[in-house]
Amino acid sequence: MEPMEIIRQRHSVRRYLDKPLAGDVRDKLEAFTALCNQESGLHIQLLCNEPAGFSRTFSRCANYLAFTGPRAPGLEERCGYYGEKILLFAQELGLRSCWAGLSHAKRAKAYTLENGEVFVIAAALGYGEDDGKERKSKKPEEVMKVRGEIPDWFRSGTEAALLAPTAMNRQAFTLELQKDGAVRLRYALGPFWQVDLGIVRYHFEIGAGKENFRWHDE
Numbered sequence: 001m002e003p004m005e006i007i008r009q010r011h012s013v014r015r016y017l018d019k020p021l022a023g024d025v026r027d028k029l030e031a032f033t034a035l036c037n038q039e040s041g042l043h044i045q046l047l048c049n050e051p052a053g054f055s056r057t058f059s060r061c062a063n064y065l066a067f068t069g070p071r072a073p074g075l076e077e078r079c080g081y082y083g084e085k086i087l088l089f090a091q092e093l094g095l096r097s098c099w100a101g102l103s104h105a106k107r108a109k110a111y112t113l114e115n116g117e118v119f120v121i122a123a124a125l126g127y128g129e130d131d132g133k134e135r136k137s138k139k140p141e142e143v144m145k146v147r148g149e150i151p152d153w154f155r156s157g158t159e160a161a162l163l164a165p166t167a168m169n170r171q172a173f174t175l176e177l178q179k180d181g182a183v184r185l186r187y188a189l190g191p192f193w194q195v196d197l198g199i200v201r202y203h204f205e206i207g208a209g210k211e212n213f214r215w216h217d218e
């Protein structure tokens, strides 16, 4: 499936079926998570059949990703970036998901922390009771900062960024196309803003095509 199609189909799902992940689905997710860990230096853990992991906002959620890693600059943003990569991969495998900054029960944790690692956030996943639904979104004009003509790739990147999940649907970002051609992504401080930043960055890259631009801070 086209990456943009997967992005369009993804919505937060908080109600799940009482059905364990199929063996091959779980294997693929494990392998993909291991690749992401290798590339990012994070310690993302897939926990399955752990129904005590979530609060009652979520129904029958028995699987989740725990995002942990060594404390280092950019840790939260990397969790957002690689986490969204895994959640879109899971969407393509037929699973549904929802980031959970607060709705997870910390005391029921099944993840492990190695020396110097910290827990950042969780994400629920499993077979959805439904596919979730569209929600309100800002308009591209509210987040784009461009002088002159807007290139197509920038417009599609922004479209993908506006389809990204953000904590409390804040969408508190701006995307600026600078004179030198680089793109600058800014996010207003707030709960989980750095995780949001990573998620939005990943979506923009998919929509714009990484080969068409470079980031301001690259």
Ligand SMILES: Cc1cc2nc3c(=O)[nH]c(=O)nc-3n(C[C@H](O)[C@H](O)[C@H](O)COP(=O)(O)O)c2cc1C
Pocket: 010, 011, 012, 013, 014, 057, 098, 099, 100, 101, 102, 103, 104, 121, 132, 133, 135, 163, 164, 165, 166, 167, 168, 169, 192, 195, 196, 199
């Ligand atoms: C960093 C982050 C933390 C979130 N934390 C929670 C949470 O604790 N509980 C919850 O029900 N939803 C949580 N969400 C889901 C958002 O509410 C949801 O992504 C947003 O409303 C946009 O909806 P969508 O994902 O369907 O596009 C979180 C999302 C993100 C990105």
